[in-house]
Amino acid sequence: MTLTRDEARERSQIVRPEHYDIELDLDRGPREFASTTRLTFTAQNGASTFADLDPVSLESATLNGRKLPASALDGRRLHLTDLAEHNELVVTAAMRYGCDGQGLHRAEDPADGEAYAYGHLFMDAAPRVYACFDQPDLKAPYDVTVRAPGGWSVVANGAMREVEPGLWRAETTKPLATYFVTVCAGPFATVTDEHDGIRLGIHARASLRDHLEAQAPEMLTVTKQSFDHYHSLFGIRYPFGEYHQVFVPEFNAGAMENPGCVTFRDQLVFTGAAGRTEHLVRANTISHEMAHMWFGDLVTMQWWDDLWLNESFAEYMANRTLEAATEFDDAWVDVAASRKAWGYAAERSPSTHPVAGAPADDTDTALQNFDGISYAKGSAVLRQLIHHIGDDAFVAGVRAHLERHAFANATLADFLEALSQAAGRDLTEWAQAWLVTAGMDTLQIERDGDKSGETASPRLVITPDPDRPAKRVHTVRVAAYDRTGAEVAADDLHGVSGHVKLPNIAAAIPGGESVALVVPNAGDLTWAGVAFDDASLEAMAGALPGIEDATTRAMIWTALAHGLARAEVAPEQILAIAEAALPAETQMPVLDVATSLALGAVVRRFLPWSERPAALAGLADLAERVLAEADGEHDPRTLAGARLLAGTGDAGRLTPWFRGEDLPDGLDGDTPFRWRVARRLAQLDAVTIDDLDEALAADDTMSGRLGYLTARASFPDAATKVWAWEELTAAPSEDSPAHSNYEMNALASGFWSADDEATLAPYVERYVSDIPRMREWVGEDALARVAALAFPAALASEELDVEVRRMLDQQLPASVRRSVVDAHAAMREVIASRAVFVR
Structure with missing residues (x-):
């Protein structure tokens, strides 16, 4: 039973937690652990409420020394009656390890057989680990003790020390919201340091030791620089003691801001070639989570409708x-x-x-x-x-x-x-x-608008969202470029709305003649959709490569994606712009967004099936040109071109790469890249299952197994699709345990590739019937990702639209409904685009 805001408000008026004392025994085997909670709290005398608890079995529960009956636990709620002014609740229970990235998740590393456990209690998973009042406004200090197998180390919110062999105890924490509590345990590889009086630790699986130690200096540098900047900016020192960053397996999010013990997905410890984007994203994630130590951890939202106080700020x-x-x-x-x-x-x-x-x-x-x-x-x-x-x-x-x-x-x-x-x-x-009104304005240039006298004055037109109108004022830059991409003029506008004259651009164009390209929101200063005028779209392919400012180039690609979704930019236009611009592009984030737009959106979704083979061949040729322009391993075009070719090339070009032959600079022995190639070859039916089995034997790691599952699900034949769908959606049993959250994602990612629509068509109905049922064994957070990845976006059609609407008429888990609503909206964008551009 999910907690409502009204229930949370009522409970916060009745109780106030004072202290949690939690004991966890993780040395009980691979499926369950023991949890004992001692919770002291004040309450209204004689009142009743409930604590949150989701155990395998409740061994005992006492309130103020009074044993609670078994019937006190109703679902996830432990009912507490006849409360005193001062209370002590003691609960001992057997808990189940999660495999969906929620609660206390346990994963085994196939590289060495070692196991790891970590707590991810966001947003309502704390009751899967301990008894609590699980809502963000009921904060309290914690004492945590952990019994762990020999050879394991334990990290938690408070500084952990091994007080006797296998027994770890943490320092008492500052007041924490329940969803911030975590314990990370296993035979971690660790790098330690200290900065400005703060003890620092970075941890990852033992099999990642070499990669962790090689990359730790970069991560620690960003950590130290971020601490210095936040201390200066906020005027409040970091308040939570030691600062540990733990890279954990099969993590649902990018990271989680647990005070003193931040958890990250361990793909951020790179095991293959990583471009500037990957390094930048990792640095951003480190700094983002640290910002939460102030925004979210020190000051926490009252209820989830103010979650922006966490995420927008970070x-x-x-x-x-x-x-x-x-x-x-x-x-x-x-x-x-x-x-x-x-x-x-x-x-x-x-x-x-x-x-x-x-x-x-x-x-x-x-x-x-x-x-x-x-x-x-x-x-x-x-x-x-x-x-x-x-x-x-x-x-x-x-x-x-x-x-x-x-x-x-x-x-x-x-x-x-x-x-x-x-x-x-x-x-x-x-x-x-x-802040309070949804929707966004649209920015567009009218080149011959607002005519006065003999000349035409170009202007910026800011149009509110017709469905959600709001009186927004923008600070924005409008820039004009010639056909080579050289900037001709710009107008920097502050606090504008409606129709805005552009005097600098007008003055730079004698006689009011149009320039080649005019870009609203140059420099990406505001939040608004950009609709390019026809003349700018026509000039885009020639001008874009010459625009000096990388942020503006990136913003243009994002605007083109927005225009594609709104049926304002033809899919073929985007491919033509990519063909002209990408060989000259040298910024990895821009290369990444452009190649993702061209391949992932245009070819895989927006183009009709009949046009996809030729478009893939065209992108493969473009990838070869990008590679040819690259100047060695450190040129971003080397990695970007190789990745694009790995997703579009034919069997003759990619088979040697799969064998480890003639690889681009920097990719020799790169197993994550090899699995990219394997997936494409499987789509082409140009490898065998035996080939994939052999590749897995050479890379029997967590990432290797995920790469295998994605490639294995990508074969185009009907028998493979039967196997992959059953693997994804079948309920777990004693003989067939549930797949982990990452394994489900890998299967879903590979599934919707085939040579023809007929092979995949039967699975539209299966999606409608099977995905919602998975809520019985998959948590909301993990299921939301599965529902999004498994959506049949490749089959966009009016027929699919009917099936999805039928699905949305049903009672659905919240995670599934939201994913389907969003995927359905994206599918309608494809249908609308084809109605305009497909003849």
Whole structure:
């Protein structure tokens, strides 16, 4: 039973936790662990409420020395009656390890047979580990003790020490929300350091030791630089003692901001070639999670509808910090290239919601709002806020907010009060437009608009979302370029809306003649859709390679993706622009977004099936040109071209790469890249299962097994699809345990490739019937990803539209509904595009 906001509000008026003492025994085998919770709390005398608990079996529960009957546990709720003013609840239970990335997840590393366990208690998984009042506004200090197998080390929120062999005890923590509590245990490889009086630790699986030790200096440098910058910016020292960063297997999110013990997906410890984008994303993730130590951990939202106080701030602060304090001063390029595209897709969907105050009546609903709105849009809105009130006022308001609510909870109203006081102005109207109203404006250039006298004056037209109108004002830059991409003129506009004249651009064009390319939102300063005029689209292929500013080039690719989705840009136009621009592109984030758009969106989704083989061949030729232009291993085009060719090339070109022959510079022995090639060869039916088995034997690691499953599911024949679908959706049993969250994702990622639609068509109905049933054994967070990856986007059609609408008429788990709503909206974009551009 999911917790509602009303229930949380009522419980917070009845109880107040004072202290948690948790004992975990992880030395009980691979399936279960023991948990004992001693919770002291105050309450209204004589009142009743419930604690949250989700055990395999409840061994005992006492309240103030009184044994509770077995019937007190109803589902996930342990009912507590006749409370005293001061109370002690003691619960001992057997708990089940998770395999879906939630609760206390346990994974075995096939590389060496070692096992690892880690806690991921977001958003409502804490009851799978200990008894608690599981809501963000009931914070308390924790003492944690862990019994672990010999040879394991244990890391937790408080500094851990082994007090006797196999017994680990943590220092008492500061007050924490329940979902921040974690324990990470296993035979970790560890690198330690110290900075500014803070003990630092970086940990990963033992089989990743060499990679961890080689990459730790870069990660520690970003960590130290981020600490220095946040201390200076916020005026409050990091408050949670030691600072550990643990790279854990099969992690659902990118990372989790557990105070003192941040967990990351361990793909961020690179085992193959990694380009600038991967390094930048890792640095961003490190800095993002550290920002949460202040935004989220020190000051926590009152309820999930203010989750933006966590994510929007961490997203913005990380990019600001990388630019100001680290070598990754191109952070905003990646934002323009990838994060904005993610956010714009979320904004186009019917599931869009306001940045702040999004309705979250229960925890299942709230989970769905951790999306591109909460992250990318929220970050962009904060940049606009700074333009609106000034950076000094913003920083002063942030400091006041943190000091006022330290170790407690806060709301949107609290934050706006602090900012308004610092800025000396009322922000109600601004917040209503940018934070509380969903939707986005559209920026477009009218070259012959606002005619006066004999000349035409170009202007920027800002059009509100017709479905969600709001009076937004923008700080934005409009730039004009000639046909070679050289900047001709620009207008920097502050606080504008409606129809805006562009005097600098007009003055640079004698007689009012049009320039080749005009770019609204050059430099990617605001949050808005960009609709290019026809003349700019025509000039794009020639001008784009010559535009000097990488952030603007990245923003253009994101705008083209937005135009593709809105049936304003033809798929063929994007392929033509890619063909002209990519061989000259030298920024990896831009290469990544452009190749993903061309292959993943245009060819794999928007083009009709009959046109895909020729388009794939064209992209393979483009990949060869990109490779030919590259100047060795350190040129981003080497890796980008190789990856594009690995997804589009024919068997003759890729088979030698699969064998380890004639590889591009830097890719010899790169097993993750080999699995990319294997997937494409499987799609072409140009390898055998025996070939894949042999490759797995040579790379029997976690990443190797995932690569194998994706490639194995990618064979185009009907028998393979039967096998893959059953592997993905069959209920677990004693003889056939559940696949892990990552294994399900790998199967779903490979499934929808085949030579023809007929092979895949039967699985539309299977998707409708089978995916919702998986909620019986898969947690909401993991199932949301499976539902998105397994959606039959490759089969976009009116027939599929009918099936999906039928599915949405059913009662669905919240995770499945949100994924289907978003995927359905994206599929409707494909149908709309074909109606305009396919003849």
